[in-house]
Amino acid sequence: MHAPDSPPTRPTSPGAHHPSRSTAPEGSRLSRPALSRRAVVLDAADLRRAHTRIAHEIVERNHGADGVVLVGLYTRGVAVARRLATVIAGFEGVDVPVGALDVAFYRDDIGLRPVQPLGPTEVPVDVAGRTVVLVDDVLFTGRTARAALDAITELGRPRSVQLAVLVDRGHRELPIRADYVGKNLPTKVAEDVRVRLAEVDGAPGAEPDAVDGIEIWGPDEETAP
Amino acid sequence: MSSAAAGRHLLSIAELGRDGIDELLGLSETFVEVNRREIPKLPALRGKTVATLFFEDSTRTRLSFETAAKRLSADTMTFNAEGSSVSKGESLRDTAQTIEAMGADAIVVRHRAAGAPHQVARWVDATVINAGDGRHEHPTQALLDLLTLRHRLGTRSFDGLAVTVVGDVRHSRVARSGVAALALLGARVTLVAPPTLLPESLDGWSCVTTSDLDDVLPETDVVYLLRLQRERQAAGLFPSVREYTTRYGLTVERAANMKPDTVVMHPGPMNRGIEIAAEVADGPASVITEQVTNGVAVRMAVLWWLLGSGTVP
Numbered sequence: 001m002h003a004p005d006s007p008p009t010r011p012t013s014p015g016a017h018h019p020s021r022s023t024a025p026e027g028s029r030l031s032r033p034a035l036s037r038r039a040v041v042l043d044a045a046d047l048r049r050a051h052t053r054i055a056h057e058i059v060e061r062n063h064g065a066d067g068v069v070l071v072g073l074y075t076r077g078v079a080v081a082r083r084l085a086t087v088i089a090g091f092e093g094v095d096v097p098v099g100a101l102d103v104a105f106y107r108d109d110i111g112l113r114p115v116q117p118l119g120p121t122e123v124p125v126d127v128a129g130r131t132v133v134l135v136d137d138v139l140f141t142g143r144t145a146r147a148a149l150d151a152i153t154e155l156g157r158p159r160s161v162q163l164a165v166l167v168d169r170g171h172r173e174l175p176i177r178a179d180y181v182g183k184n185l186p187t188k189v190a191e192d193v194r195v196r197l198a199e200v201d202g203a204p205g206a207e208p209d210a211v212d213g214i215e216i217w218g219p220d221e222e223t224a225p
Numbered sequence: 226m227s228s229a230a231a232g233r234h235l236l237s238i239a240e241l242g243r244d245g246i247d248e249l250l251g252l253s254e255t256f257v258e259v260n261r262r263e264i265p266k267l268p269a270l271r272g273k274t275v276a277t278l279f280f281e282d283s284t285r286t287r288l289s290f291e292t293a294a295k296r297l298s299a300d301t302m303t304f305n306a307e308g309s310s311v312s313k314g315e316s317l318r319d320t321a322q323t324i325e326a327m328g329a330d331a332i333v334v335r336h337r338a339a340g341a342p343h344q345v346a347r348w349v350d351a352t353v354i355n356a357g358d359g360r361h362e363h364p365t366q367a368l369l370d371l372l373t374l375r376h377r378l379g380t381r382s383f384d385g386l387a388v389t390v391v392g393d394v395r396h397s398r399v400a401r402s403g404v405a406a407l408a409l410l411g412a413r414v415t416l417v418a419p420p421t422l423l424p425e426s427l428d429g430w431s432c433v434t435t436s437d438l439d440d441v442l443p444e445t446d447v448v449y450l451l452r453l454q455r456e457r458q459a460a461g462l463f464p465s466v467r468e469y470t471t472r473y474g475l476t477v478e479r480a481a482n483m484k485p486d487t488v489v490m491h492p493g494p495m496n497r498g499i500e501i502a503a504e505v506a507d508g509p510a511s512v513i514t515e516q517v518t519n520g521v522a523v524r525m526a527v528l529w530w531l532l533g534s535g536t537v538p
Contacts, residue, residue: 102255104269105267105268105269105297105529105533106267106268106269110269110533111533114534114535115533115534116252116534117252117255119255120254120255120257120258121255121258121259122258150268154262154264154266154267155262
């Protein structure tokens with residue numbers, strides 16, 4: 001139910017490509033204290049506004065939407081990228097191509113933790129010469145974004161690459177920053193940022209208003225170190 | 226995924242089970258996409274070494290595994306029994322341990338004796354992959370067949386699918402692994418062959434048998450032709466190649482009795498004009514080329530699953 005940047009596997013869902021590859025094993029997680037919800041950071045309406053603002057910023061920064069391709073990182077980044085494309089089509093009248101990128105094989109922690117691809121990479125256009133906007137839900141250590149840079153340049157040489165995220169929760173371990181941020185969210189490392197999006201976390205056909213939200217979960221006080 | 230940690234070797238279809246098969250096929254789709262790229266290469270298994278240890282000729286299977294390993298950036302070692310220390314009397318055990326001592330993380334074994342890869346797995350710490358052992362199993366062939374069927378049929382469910390396997394089932398590891406996998410996924414399998422080429426016992430086989438191909442062909446969704454080994458004729462198991470073709474070959478006339486969407490498969494190498502007519506092999510019903518293409522993706526999935534996806538032991 002969460003998608004921090006650091007764990008290499010993100011849970012799939014009924015809407016994901018490989019339902020059989022259910023959830024991350026994450027042995028390390030077993031030793032962690034139980035988490036409980038600390039705060040609801042963004043509700044469905046906040047998320048809608050964040051998408052709207054980021055979509056406008058992307059078009060403004062790039063002087064239009066021509067030559068832009070939105071590439072979502074599995075799993076929730078793909079849903080965010082599709083939403084951004086819908087918003088852009090609404091106010092700019094341009095259908096921005098949307099792709100899906102799997103970064104598993106480019107991670108730097110292969111062999112250190114269980115790593116599984118979350119779906120086939122599908123980018124419908126040649127990225128060469130285009131502006132690629134990588135889209136993810138949460139920016140944390142930056143390692144996923146680094147792997148994504150390797151994965152996308154394998155497909156061609158973009159004119160430029162930008163990064164859009166719903167939440168920047170800090171704690172970067174690499175010199176990476178986002179160009180578009182829904183919300184800057186100071187967190188503790190031990191906390192989880194849990195993102196729910198209707199396309200991934202809801203039943204088929206679920207409305208965003210009924211599902212969407214971003215929460216911070218933290219260790220229970222009595223078990224906290 | 227727990228199954229990735231559990232399976233340090235791939236020796237048989239049965240050990241995978243339905244979940245393992247589903248997982249590997251899902252993983253294979255990722256590599257199908259990679260193989261379509263202009264540069265079909267991933268850094269996923271950098272620093273790993275994959276050795277192919279083949280005691281029986283099989284250029285296509287060996288090339289398929291080596292291509293898969295290279296596309297994942299693993300190093301490869303090739304060991305051919307011909308002209309090697311095996312001809313000087315080195316035992317299978319010494320050979321396998323020597324290859325492991327050179328740093329192989331995975332050993333892909335092809336051997337004429339059933340169970341040889343299982344033995345190797347007991348002797349070495351490296352991951353062992355069965356690339357065909359005697360008339361026992363050939364699991365990656367079964368997986369690539371399933372992947373090819375998924376693509377052609379456009380479905381993941383094989384429930385009730387009527388599959389007819391024609392030919393020398395008795396001596397075929399392809400049939401043994403294939404039938405096991407298809408049955409696990411719910412297909413109804415019929416074996417068609419002269420009684421002398423059917424298994425001595427159907428214990429452990431989930432299928433029915435017949436010797437009348439024309440009887441079952443019109444109701445068949447998938448017809449899988451096995452390679453006819455001519456040396457079986459010398460052994461007296463069938464009277465003549467010509468008679469075999471007349472009764473069991475997928476000729477142009479016979480293929481005309483198939484449903485329009487029946488899929489034709491063959492593991493290769495084909496005897497054109499014997500078990501399958503050239504026109505049928507090259508026709509629209511055939512997925513034989515796709516089988517070869519998918520073989521690389523499936524073997525990438527197997528190598529990644531065994532060497533890359535889990536935690537360090």
